[in-house]
Amino acid sequence: MAQMFIGPTGSGEMPRWREAFPDARMLGPQQARAQVGEGDKVWVLSRLDGWRELVMTLSQRGAVSSVLSQSPTSGEALSALNAGARGYAHALSPPELLRQMDIVISHQGIWVWPELMTQVIGGAFRALGGAASLQSEVLEGLTERERAVALVVAEGLSNKEVARQLSITERTVKAHLGAIFRKLGIRDRMQLILKLSHQESEVP
Amino acid sequence: MAQMFIGPTGSGEMPRWREAFPDARMLGPQQARAQVGEGDKVWVLSRLDGWRELVMTLSQRGAVSSVLSQSPTSGEALSALNAGARGYAHALSPPELLRQMDIVISHQGIWVWPELMTQVIGGAFRALGGAASLQSEVLEGLTERERAVALVVAEGLSNKEVARQLSITERTVKAHLGAIFRKLGIRDRMQLILKLSHQESEVP
DNA sequence: CCGGGTCTTGTCCATCGGTACAATGTCAGC
DNA sequence: GCTGACATTGTACCGATGGACAAGACCCGG
CATH class of the missing domain: 3.40.50.2300 (Response regulator)
Structure with a gap:
């Protein structure tokens, strides 16, 4: 000290x-x-x-x-x-x-x-205003809660941190994430980030 | 009061x-x-x-x-x-x-x-020209091989896939990643992606 | 009232990811 | 010749992650 x-x-x-x-x-x-x-x-x-x-x-x-x-x-x-x-x-x-x-x-x-x-x-603040526009079409098919989880995960937080932030269990975060991956046809959070930041990417 | x-x-x-x-x-x-x-x-x-x-x-x-x-x-x-x-x-x-x-x-x-x-x-930080000053040199401090790994990881590939692509062991990928995290002061691949992707998306 | 969708949580488990503690070989520079 | 940076790989450990299987609570339209 x-x-x-x-x-x-x-x-x-x-x-x-x-x-x-x-x-x-x-x-x-x-x-x-x-x-x-x-x-x-x-x-x-x-x-x-x-x-x-x-x-x-x-x-x-x-x-x-x-x-x-x-x-x-x-x-x-x-x-x-x-x-x-x-x-x-x-x-x-x-x-x-x-x-x-x-x-x-x-x-x-x-x-x-x-x-x-x-x-x-x-x-x-000005910068984030622009960043907020990034989301959109990709998240269309998701439910309210799934969108929330997706956005926070895309900030780089772990499941535990997301759970804390949304005041839900880590298990629930996983549940939402599972649904997100399935709906977006991706396999993990990395691809989620890529999908949200750029619209491009996608590999076999 | x-x-x-x-x-x-x-x-x-x-x-x-x-x-x-x-x-x-x-x-x-x-x-x-x-x-x-x-x-x-x-x-x-x-x-x-x-x-x-x-x-x-x-x-x-x-x-x-x-x-x-x-x-x-x-x-x-x-x-x-x-x-x-x-x-x-x-x-x-x-x-x-x-x-x-x-x-x-x-x-x-x-x-x-x-x-x-x-x-x-x-x-x-990214918002105010800090982006320009530091982001460009994000990869500067890394060695040749570390840069290569960083770039591929930032594409969303897993350690195993990176290993295949660079013709090295998964263990070696981990070694490079460890060095990258330490040098960039980040904790995982998510933050690496964020650090790298935000360097290309800037505003006028 | 019932079925479907959503949100929530639980347990179990296989795998992945990151780190600690190594070693080996190469190559440039002093 | 020795030191240091770099690249490579190994074993081992443990937390994080994603999926499987399941279920209770709520709400809404039929």
């Missing part, structure tokens, strides 16, 4: 951050990969080369990471979140804000520099 | 939520528009007609709102966030989770049902 800061080796700055977490440790990228484990909270400076990849591995390892940038942009914010980061803010944010971030990300939340959040969400 | 729940008039359910916030008030949409003000924390049921518009006005008024859905989807999540909501979760989430959400959104954070978060962020 250690609090750690990761920056270019030898970077002794980060005064605001130090102020917010006096007891934290400062690490270089190498040490980070070696020492960070599940539950640790890491703060990565985006000035660091390969920060994205670092965040990705640390996140998969179960660490909770935030990215601090000297010049925040919505693109970098998204990149960070996509890499698994849970927070994104200006590197020189005031200590109170940093501590606030800490609270948020410690509770499964996401914290992003507010102005950026608007852009991020806005962009995503 | 009142905690309020807004659902269809006369909806007396929401046991889990009640449990989480015993002192909160339940309102109908009309009352909400009249009474909610700055700093109030409102929970809106997405089953409610016009929930999106409601969230939008309340948010602009300075209220902090979360949306609870009976059947959460990434699309609805984005829609909620875009309307100004700060939280999005299943309507029957356990009380501890709801209180956790409360903490997060009270600290300027965003809270979204974890499984959906990945999709939401993923969608957003």
